[in-house]
Amino acid sequence: MNLFRAHVLVCGGTxxxxxxxxxxxxxxxxxxLAKGLDKEVKVVTTGCHGLCEMGPLVIVYPEGTMYxxxxxxxxxxxxxxxxxxxxxxxxxxxxEPLTEEKVPHYGDLPFYQKQKRVVLQNCGYINPERIExxxxxxxxxxxxxxxxxxxxxxxxxEVKKSxxxxxxxxxxxxxxxxxFCRKAAxxxxxxxxxxxxxxxxxxxxRSIMEGDPHRVLEGMIIGAYAIGASEGYxxxxxxxxxxxxxxxxxxxQAEELGLLGDNILGSSFSFRIHIKEGAGAFVCGxxxxxxxxxxxxxxxxxxRPPFPANQGLWDKPxxxxxxxxxxxxxxxxxxxxxxxxxxxxxKSKGTKVFALTGKVRNTGLVEVPMxxxxxxxxxxxxxxxxxxxxxxxxxxxxPSGGCLPExxxxxxxxxESLTGAGAIxxxxxxxxxxxxxxxxxxxxxxxNFTRSESCGKCTPCREGIKRMLEILDRIVGGxxxxxxxxxxxxxxxxxxxxxxxxxxxxxxxxxxxxxxxFRDEYVAHIQDKRCPAGVxxxxxxxxxxxxxxxxxxxxxxVCPVGAISGTRKEVHFIDPDKxxxxxxxxxxxxxxxIVRG
Amino acid sequence: xxxxxxxxxxxxxxxxxxKEVEARQGGETQIIVGMGTCGIAAGAREVMTAILEELAxxxxxxxxxxxxxxxxxxxxxxxxxxxxxxxxxxxxxxxPRDVPRIIGEHVVNGRIVEDLVVGRAN
Ligand SMILES: Cc1cc2nc3c(=O)[nH]c(=O)nc-3n(C[C@H](O)[C@H](O)[C@H](O)COP(=O)(O)O)c2cc1C
Ligand code: SF4
Ligand code: SF4
Ligand code: FES
Ligand code: FES
Numbered sequence: 114m115n116l117f118r119a120h121v122l123v124c125g126g127t128x129x130x131x132x133x134x135x136x137x138x139x140x141x142x143x144x145x146l147a148k149g150l151d152k153e154v155k156v157v158t159t160g161c162h163g164l165c166e167m168g169p170l171v172i173v174y175p176e177g178t179m180y181x182x183x184x185x186x187x188x189x190x191x192x193x194x195x196x197x198x199x200x201x202x203x204x205x206x207x208x209e210p211l212t213e214e215k216v217p218h219y220g221d222l223p224f225y226q227k228q229k230r231v232v233l234q235n236c237g238y239i240n241p242e243r244i245e246x247x248x249x250x251x252x253x254x255x256x257x258x259x260x261x262x263x264x265x266x267x268x269x270x271e272v273k274k275s276x277x278x279x280x281x282x283x284x285x286x287x288x289x290x291x292x293f294c295r296k297a298a299x300x301x302x303x304x305x306x307x308x309x310x311x312x313x314x315x316x317x318x319r320s321i322m323e324g325d326p327h328r329v330l331e332g333m334i335i336g337a338y339a340i341g342a343s344e345g346y347x348x349x350x351x352x353x354x355x356x357x358x359x360x361x362x363x364x365x366q367a368e369e370l371g372l373l374g375d376n377i378l379g380s381s382f383s384f385r386i387h388i389k390e391g392a393g394a395f396v397c398g399x400x401x402x403x404x405x406x407x408x409x410x411x412x413x414x415x416x417r418p419p420f421p422a423n424q425g426l427w428d429k430p431x432x433x434x435x436x437x438x439x440x441x442x443x444x445x446x447x448x449x450x451x452x453x454x455x456x457x458x459x460k461s462k463g464t465k466v467f468a469l470t471g472k473v474r475n476t477g478l479v480e481v482p483m484x485x486x487x488x489x490x491x492x493x494x495x496x497x498x499x500x501x502x503x504x505x506x507x508x509x510x511x512p513s514g515g516c517l518p519e520x521x522x523x524x525x526x527x528x529e530s531l532t533g534a535g536a537i538x539x540x541x542x543x544x545x546x547x548x549x550x551x552x553x554x555x556x557x558x559x560x561n562f563t564r565s566e567s568c569g570k571c572t573p574c575r576e577g578i579k580r581m582l583e584i585l586d587r588i589v590g591g592x593x594x595x596x597x598x599x600x601x602x603x604x605x606x607x608x609x610x611x612x613x614x615x616x617x618x619x620x621x622x623x624x625x626x627x628x629x630x631f632r633d634e635y636v637a638h639i640q641d642k643r644c645p646a647g648v649x650x651x652x653x654x655x656x657x658x659x660x661x662x663x664x665x666x667x668x669x670x671v672c673p674v675g676a677i678s679g680t681r682k683e684v685h686f687i688d689p690d691k692x693x694x695x696x697x698x699x700x701x702x703x704x705x706x707i708v709r710g
Numbered sequence: 711x712x713x714x715x716x717x718x719x720x721x722x723x724x725x726x727x728x729k730e731v732e733a734r735q736g737g738e739t740q741i742i743v744g745m746g747t748c749g750i751a752a753g754a755r756e757v758m759t760a761i762l763e764e765l766a767x768x769x770x771x772x773x774x775x776x777x778x779x780x781x782x783x784x785x786x787x788x789x790x791x792x793x794x795x796x797x798x799x800x801x802x803x804x805x806p807r808d809v810p811r812i813i814g815e816h817v818v819n820g821r822i823v824e825d826l827v828v829g830r831a832n
Contacts, residue, residue, distance in 0.1 A: 116729070116762050116763075116765050116766035117733050118733060118758075118762055118773075118774035119733055119774075120731075120733045120734050122734075153758075153759070153762050155733070174733050174734040175733050175734070175773045175774075175775060176775065197745065197776075198745040198746070198750070198776060198778060199743075199745045199775065199776025199777050199778055200745075200778045238731075238734065239731065243730075245727045245730050246727075246730050246731055248720070248723060248724050248727050249724060249727040249728055249729075249730040249731045250731060251724070253720060254720065254721075254724070257717045257720045257721075258717075260717075261716075261717045369713070370713060370714050371713030371714045371715065372714065378714055378715065378716060378717065378719075378720065379714070379715035379716050379719075
């Protein structure tokens, strides 16, 4: 066996792959061969590092030097300078956005400093398509421990002790859920991995499945042993082809090694996993709809009880957990429930993965200990708001979540605090908004999403969301009335309380939270007919400042509807009834005489 | 791949596979080869190859790094050995023939190869 003195990690996550990382890999191999380094430098494709914004990423070990925005043409420098001569290629290093300082070492990036990577420990570090690397990093030892030394009851007790709660949204205690299913009568039993991830902008689960698929499998196999299940399903949306591919490879490798299938590790325990590709409807992430979809029926929720633990797939006891929940299991077994419970807060233990997006410097995937504040995530890890803009709000929990203002930034991130503030943990979407965002428009955006994703089975959700959206449309269109706010609030509460499934029950959250924290902004739209952020087109007025207008006539030439009148060298005027608010005149005016407000 | 039949099978496999990710974890002892222009001209590449071969042959865990010019060009090829908690020892005029000695004596047993030393630092 060769001794590779250096490993060059090329990110093969979805972000970097679309940025051309496979060409970078090909070029690396070519240049290494040309330099005669191919026997001593190994090229490894990994999963996502979470810093997709900086991609494509290349990391060189043993130094741990991280290169950002790499193109195939940068490869010769990396090979000739760094790998051949040991000189770091300065120009490709990550630059601290504020200080412009270059950060050579991967681990020194402020982005990683406050993170605690448990679930993501292998993401971006190992080649997800090789079970060997997972095993070398201690993979499947938890499974071996469970099969060799623990009874199913002991496994459940350990998971209960850890305090792990479901990462798919509702935060139900995982150990307890397993116990219900273990105790339920009926054979066979099933376990399901929920990889639907329907929140727009979320990619936590995708990255885990792509970057460390064996961790998810190992968690499921352990769970199946604890529950007494013999069959498992992974439900992944078909828009995640790379996740599906890597899971399939991982399953095949685990089967070949006897870690999945009949008589796992020589024991009497047998378990198989099937992959079900979903069509990608948001409601199919809801557990009863998801199970209907697995059974080949239309993905619609049904009332609970009966809960899946008693009547799930084919009416048999079924345990369903989120991808991240499963991925937490191996370390809980290896390091113990107490270790896990030492991270986090009183009632929320461990870590949580978030997809940080929107108006923040470092967008990407972050894993943080529970109890960290939103401020630390957005400002310390995320690097704050770009372009000198001011922070306005953060939407946490996706379309079912809530929108929190500056005053809530010191809130610790745990299930109870977030729910108390009117948001939810959800599956981990964090969208940061700056002062240029109109809050009413944001609420409208999320509501529009839930409206189109509502399955239509129950009236409160189907009709209620539509009615609320109509009200919001009126408000942003300048036709809102003050009574609308009460109507909006009442409708929201009715839908929240009477919808059949979580989609309808949580859809009003964006409205309720924005009404709670940003009521002024609604009032400005209604009473002053003004959009403070200058977003809502119907409320904008274009006006010419007489003191600045020189009568150059430039604006009249670009106005597509002839709304501007005036003679040469005299002050011009915009007819507000004709103006369609395209903004062309403002851009054109050489004297900055046209303003919007 | 053959099926794993027990806990021990898995443990054995894991040990065998350690090499898979070793370079990413970093060994305790560091061996640093000077790869400046004159280092390469004096044969540092050949020394590097010899080091890698020797480590592989003896199955030794160590981090192999390179460095640029350190201002001792006339003593190239230069090889530094840093054992955890010990002084950084610099060897000069190293040839591939010296490599087994440096590794066998110093890296493995902690005995400095005095006749080749050209510098010591903390
Ligand atoms: C509309 C809707 C969408 C959901 N989407 C997801 C999803 O994409 N992924 C997920 O894990 N859970 C989703 N859930 C939550 C699941 O119903 C279920 O609670 C979860 O998979 C249980 O796993 P956990 O206990 O590990 O969180 C969704 C729920 C609702 C109501
Ligand atoms: S709440 Fe909405 S998505 Fe859920 S069942 Fe009712 S109509 Fe369907
Ligand atoms: S905003 Fe557009 S439509 Fe209105 S006056 Fe200017 S150019 Fe004409
Ligand atoms: S895909 Fe490369 S860092 Fe996320
Ligand atoms: S190039 Fe080697 S010490 Fe100067």
